Amino acid sequence: MPWTREEMCSIAAMELKDGYYCNLGIGMPTKVANYIPEGVNVTLQSENGMLGMGPFPKKNQVDADIINAGKQTITELPETSYFDSSDSFAMIRGGHIDLSILGALQVSEEGDLANWMIPGKMVKGMGGAMDLVAGVKKVLILMEHNAKDGQPKLLKKCTLPLTGKSVVNTVITDLGKFDILPNGVKINQAAPNVGIEEIRSRTEATIID
């Protein structure tokens, strides 16, 4: 049984260690915050210029000046601080953030990441993703194992424009958790009843034992 999206978020949340400063990307990575284990204290950074992000607001707490990097309304915490975008990326580029969780279109066995454009189809821009993968200590990717048309997303080489070269450490998909190592991709954990043959058949990257 492949993992559900909730289970993927929950597995990813296990990577958040007590005391970590983390940046969670837009979409599914944002939801990982809901699965942080009890007793683990993690500070979330939002690259527009906020450290110590709280949950989404109740209706009466909505404040147009408190938004996250996805431009969604959020709340502040007693320990929250604000700063400008150049300070924010000094934190990121300077290696002060422990972990970044991002989505992906493609990841290669060498840890290359593509997640910002599909030429001729989708142009949104890289936002802060290129800075994050270049500066953060550890990069974890959360994505479906295959694209909607079934194409593998864990590849030998990315075919889409890159966000960063050799930047990904770990990939969590619906089929399992994978470590990107110098000689290939190692299965760290498979989803329940997902066999190595299924993973191999749905992956283009070199799976090592």
Added chain:
Amino acid sequence: MSSKKVYQNAHEAMQGILRDGLTILSGGFGICGIAENITEEIKNSKIKDLTVVSNNCGIDGYGLGTLLQTRQIKKMISSYVGENKTFEEQYLNGDLELEFSPQGTLAERCRAGGAGIPAFYTKTGVGTVIADGKETKVIDGVEYIMEKAIKGDLSIIKAWKGDHSGNLIFRKAARNFNPPMAKAGNICVVEVEHLVKIGDLDPDHIHLPGIYVDRIFEGTYTEKKIEFVTLTE
């Protein structure tokens, strides 16, 4: 520039500044902390062939997005064009020049521009299309690309409080790109929610000292717009 920085409104504050071909540096992230009064004045002035440096370009029909609809913008330097159909369409049609700059690189290019630093090296974008045509350098075994500073003719800035000498305090996440953009423009015009007299702001709480600010006025605001109201489930 006169020592008197205070103006009555956006129209007065922009007198003698607006002309075709300006490079405008805009604060704000999405539509949070954007100089909406100044943007409206730029729209009404009908100046064109503008180069706008801004993380985003507002949204359709609001903020800088309105200057796209009137085709006053020739070129954007941005990190993100999503959430704005006009932006994506004009770019894909070839009607709008677009230089993508990663968000942190964009912030630092403007900060550097205001700090007298002509260029810097960064790991961001190494091995991607962002590195194309840029000088690279290996420092202590790590490859970096050189990014040039950005300077502009005009900075358009939004702050929460400002005093008559131009000292500014921003509010929460509305600070974002405003300080780096304010520093890199030849002329910096600021709109504030509350204009206060000198002495009303605690000097220890100033986010941006008045030296960076040339003109300031109290804007008129109705309700602050929000791109995505997301409530707790």
